Amino acid sequence: MRKITVIGTGYVGLVSGACFSEIGNRVICCDVDENKINRLRRGEIPIYEPGLQELVERNAKAERLYFTTEVGEAIESSDIIYIAVGTPMSETGEADMRYVMSAAKKIGEHLNGHKIIVNKSTVPVGTGELVREVIQANKKVPWTRFDVVSNPEFLREGSAIADCMSMDRAIIGSDNQEAADVIAELHAPFKTRIFFTDLESAEMIKYAANTFLATKISFINAIANICERVGANVADVSAGMGLDSRIGSKFLQAGIGYGGSCFPKDTYALAHISDKAGYDFELLKSVIRTNQKQRYIVMDKLREAVGGLAGKQVAVLGLAFKPETDDMRYAPSLTIVPELLKQGASVRAYDPIASDSAKRELPSGVHYYERLEQAVNGADVCVILTEWQSVVSMDLALIRSLMKHPVIIDGRNCFDLQVMERFGFEYHSVGRPPVN
Numbered sequence: 001m002r003k004i005t006v007i008g009t010g011y012v013g014l015v016s017g018a019c020f021s022e023i024g025n026r027v028i029c030c031d032v033d034e035n036k037i038n039r040l041r042r043g044e045i046p047i048y049e050p051g052l053q054e055l056v057e058r059n060a061k062a063e064r065l066y067f068t069t070e071v072g073e074a075i076e077s078s079d080i081i082y083i084a085v086g087t088p089m090s091e092t093g094e095a096d097m098r099y100v101m102s103a104a105k106k107i108g109e110h111l112n113g114h115k116i117i118v119n120k121s122t123v124p125v126g127t128g129e130l131v132r133e134v135i136q137a138n139k140k141v142p143w144t145r146f147d148v149v150s151n152p153e154f155l156r157e158g159s160a161i162a163d164c165m166s167m168d169r170a171i172i173g174s175d176n177q178e179a180a181d182v183i184a185e186l187h188a189p190f191k192t193r194i195f196f197t198d199l200e201s202a203e204m205i206k207y208a209a210n211t212f213l214a215t216k217i218s219f220i221n222a223i224a225n226i227c228e229r230v231g232a233n234v235a236d237v238s239a240g241m242g243l244d245s246r247i248g249s250k251f252l253q254a255g256i257g258y259g260g261s262c263f264p265k266d267t268y269a270l271a272h273i274s275d276k277a278g279y280d281f282e283l284l285k286s287v288i289r290t291n292q293k294q295r296y297i298v299m300d301k302l303r304e305a306v307g308g309l310a311g312k313q314v315a316v317l318g319l320a321f322k323p324e325t326d327d328m329r330y331a332p333s334l335t336i337v338p339e340l341l342k343q344g345a346s347v348r349a350y351d352p353i354a355s356d357s358a359k360r361e362l363p364s365g366v367h368y369y370e371r372l373e374q375a376v377n378g379a380d381v382c383v384i385l386t387e388w389q390s391v392v393s394m395d396l397a398l399i400r401s402l403m404k405h406p407v408i409i410d411g412r413n414c415f416d417l418q419v420m421e422r423f424g425f426e427y428h429s430v431g432r433p434p435v436n
C-alpha cells in the first residue's frame with residue numbers, strides 16, 4: 001500500500017487516482033476547484049465517464065480514496081505526488097504551463113520528507129527539469145530530498161477506466177532508477193509492460209504518440225477527399241489498408257476530423273516545441289491544417305445539399321467530441337454550430353450526455369432536445385457530428401418520416417450507403433459516393 005496524492009482531479013487525475021485506490025493504495029485527489037471537490041465528497045461525479053461513479057463510490061467507502069482542496073496538506077501526507085493538472089493550449093498554441101508550475105511551487109512549499117514527484121500531465125520536453133528547479137527553489141525545509149519521474153497518461157475518455165486498469169504500457173522516465181522502480185512497482189497490479197527511459201524521452205513519447213495518431217486521421221481524411229473526386233470509397237480503401245498489419249485499421253476512419261482535449265492541443269504544442277528547437281515540422285503543420293479544413297468540408301456539403309442555410313431547420317446529432325464523454329473541448333460542433341447560426345439556420349441539437357456542457361460553450365439560440373426524434377422533427381437537414389450509439393442505431397424509417405426533407409450529412413460515416421438508399425435518404429458522408 002502506497003500513499004499517493006494526485007494534484008488535479010480532472011478526467012485524468014480522477015480516473016487514475018480512483019484506479020490507484022482500486023489496486024489497494026491510499027489516494028488523496030486534490031484540486032483547487034472547490035465546487036468539484038464538494039461534489040465528489042457528496043458522491044457526485046463531475047464528469048461523465050462510464051463506470052467511474054461505482055469505482056469512486058467503492059473506494060471512497062473503503063476509505064482508500066479521499067478528496068480535498070487542501071493541496072498543501074495532501075502533499076504533506078503522501079510520499080508519491082502525481083501532477084495531473086491541465087496543460088491547455090495557450091493563445092500562441094503552446095502548452096500553457098501555469099498550472100504545472102503552480103503545482104510544483106506548492107510541492108516545494110510542502111515538501112516535508114522524501115517524495116517522488118510524478119508528472120502525468122502532457123508537458124513539453126524539459127518540463128521535468130523545470131519542475132525540479134521550481135520545487136528546489138520553493139523548498140521550506142532545506143534538507144528534504146525528492147526525485148522527479150515522468151509517467152505520461154494514455155487513457156481515452158469514454159473507456160478511461162479499462163484503459164487505466166489494463167493499460168497497454170506504462171512509460172516511466174527518470175534519471176533515478178530507484179524512483180523509477182517504485183513507480184514501476186506501483187503499476188505491478190495492472191500487469192502492464194513497463195518501458196523505462198529518461199525524463200525527456202518519456203515526455204517526447206507522449207507527444208510523438210498523439211501526433212502520430214492525429215497524422216493517421218488527417219492522412220485518411222486527405223485520402224477521403226481524393227476518393228470523392230475520383231469515385232473511390234474511402235471505407236473500402238481504409239479497410240483494405242488496415243488489413244496490412246504494418247498499418248493497422250485503428251485511427252483510419254475518415255470523418256470530420258479529430259477534436260477533444262488532447263490531439264488539437266498536443267499537435268500545436270509539438271509544432272511549437274519543434275519550431276523552438278529549430279526544426280520546421282512541416283508534416284505536422286500540414287496534419288493540423290488538414291484537420292481544420294475537414295470541418296469546413298462537411299459544412300460546405302451541408303450548405304450545398306440544402307441550397308443555402310438561411311431559414312433552414314438543421315438537426316445536429318451529437319455535440320461531444322466523441323461518444324461516451326461529455327467533453328466538449330475542441331469538438332467539431334464548436335465550429336459547426338456557430339457557423340450554422342451565423343448563416344441564418346435554426347439549430348435543433350441532440351446529445352445524450354453533453355448537452356449541459358455544450359450549453360456553456362455554444363452561443364445562445366440553439367434549441368436542445370433530450371430525444372433524437374424531437375431534434376429531427378420537421379428538420380430540413382440533419383448533420384451527424386458524433387457517432388453515439390443512439391445515433392448509429394436510430395430508427396431510419398421513423399427519422400425519414402419525421403424530417404421535412406430527408407437529407408443527412410454524416411460527418412462520421414455511420415451508415416451503409418445501400419441502407420440509406422433503401423430508406424430514401426439523400427445522404428452525404430465523407431469520402432464515399434453520395435446517395436441522392
Ligand code: NAD
Nearest residue numbers: 008009010011012031032033085086087099103121122153
Ligand atoms: P482537466 O482540465 O479535466 O483537469 C485538470 C484539473 O486540474 C482541473 O480540475 C483543475 O481545477 C485542476 N488544477 C489546475 N491547477 C491546479 C493546482 N495548482 N492544484 C490543484 N489542481 C489544479 O484536465 P485533464 O483532461 O484531466 O488533463 C490533465 C492532463 O492530462 C493534461 O496535461 C492532458 O493533456 C493530459 N491527458 C489528458 C487525457 C484526456 O483524455 N483528458 C488523456 C491523456 C493525457
